[in-house]
Amino acid sequence: MDNNSTANYTAKNLSSEINWCYNNCKLQPCEGVVQEVCRKVIADYIFPSLSEWFFIVINLVLFTSGLVGNALVCFVIWRSLQMHTVVNTFIFNLAFSDFLVILFCLPATLLQDVTETWYLGDTMCKIIPFIQTTSVSVSVLTLSAISVERYFAICQFWKVKPASKTLSCILVIIWCVSCLISIPHIVYMAEFHTFPESLTSLLTYCKIEMDEDHYLGYNMLKITMLYVLPVLIMTFTYSVISRHLWKNELPGVSEEDQRPGKFATKSGPESQMRSRRRAAKMLITIVAVFVICFFVVHLIHVLRSFELVNKISDENVHIMIMLSHALVYLSSAVNPIIYNFMSAKFRKEFRVALSCCRKGRRLVFRPPQYTTSSTRNRGSIPRGSIPRSERFTMNTYTNKHGWFVASGILKKAVMQQDKYD
Secondary structure (H helix, E strand, O other), X not given: OOOHHHHHOOOOOOOHHHHHHHXXXXXXXXXXXXXXXXXHHHHHHHOOOHHHHHHHHHHHHHXXXXXXXXXXXXXXXXXXXXXXXXXXXXXXXXXXXXXXXXXXHXXXXXXXXXXXXXXXHHHHHHHHHHHHHHHHHHHHHHHHHXXXXXXXXXXXXXXXXXXXXXXXXXXXXXXXXXXXXXXXXXXXXXXXXXXXXXXXXXXXXXXXXXXXXHHHHHHHHHHHHHHHHHHHHHHHHXXXXXXHHHOOOOOOOOOHHXXXXXXXXXXXXXXXXXXXXXXXXXXXXXXXXXXXXXXXXXXXXXXXXXXXXXXXXXXXXXXXXXXXXHHHHHHHHHXXXXXXXXXXXXXXXXXXXXXXXXXXXXXXXXXXXXXXXXXXXXXXXXXXXXXXXXXOEHHHHOOHHHHHHHHHHHHHHHHOOOOOO
């Protein structure tokens, strides 16, 4: 987030009383009755308006749902070996960065939007914006990385899946690039006091102290790297992916196997195609939400950079700023909801995780690994991957019948495992 959105263009119209206090207490010391009057005027000025209370409620909902949802996504991917795929590793990174966005961006930004005051001091004025920009950058770059990975996996048909070492290197690069983009906040961010501290600490801003040309260049760099290029990359990759999937052009699958009349098992080409289409729809939805939600905040940056925002009233600018920030947090908070509605695997894992939270820990028997002689190697059932409804507690296995039932369930679970869902 850009704290200058609030610092340079105040959230409310400066009343004549504030101007009077500024002229009498900023340019020359004030005391006595004048000092008390100005303190009361400033306190009344920062009190939330009706529209601001509306955005406060919206942001509280986004804060709660965003933290819980993204933490749950990280948890279900971490706990289930069945969820340890390349895409889900990126989704874990995306959920973690979205969690940081909600945790560090939302409270500080909302407080400054409403009160036009930075309360956390000069040191945190450097650290918090650095964390904010880094976490937002990681989210955007991770979405781009997912689109590129899906493009090569579906359209170019990976001969060998990326090794875990390669995947780790990609994630490290994403975080390093994000930190580099955020370095100017550590160097140039500082507190700016509207009034002497002897009068009040209110209306203190956290803003970037950079000359106009450098600030314009830095803003354009961020817009290009964190919006324009990612949108172009994701538009290209998902356009090609959609063309391949919805035209039944699946690399590595023969034309005969793709014929409508061809018999297909659950693990066959048709099932693989359906699974990849579902995954592609989910990812395209996430990208569409990102493009829409980040458009307004970057539009404001462009208007500010070229001083076009001066043609808009202060009140409208304030509404645009608060709306743009709420949309950014909506983008981070809504992703877990998209996973739940559009991914059967995530939906199942969410149910299992929530069931564990409601019922507490149960002593669950972990049967030995079971493999089949199928021509397609499904491997063994990962530890903890069997749904809770298909598990048996310890006392279930006290007789031979219990073992027989368990083996049947295991066999069914293995035979129906869908690798691509």
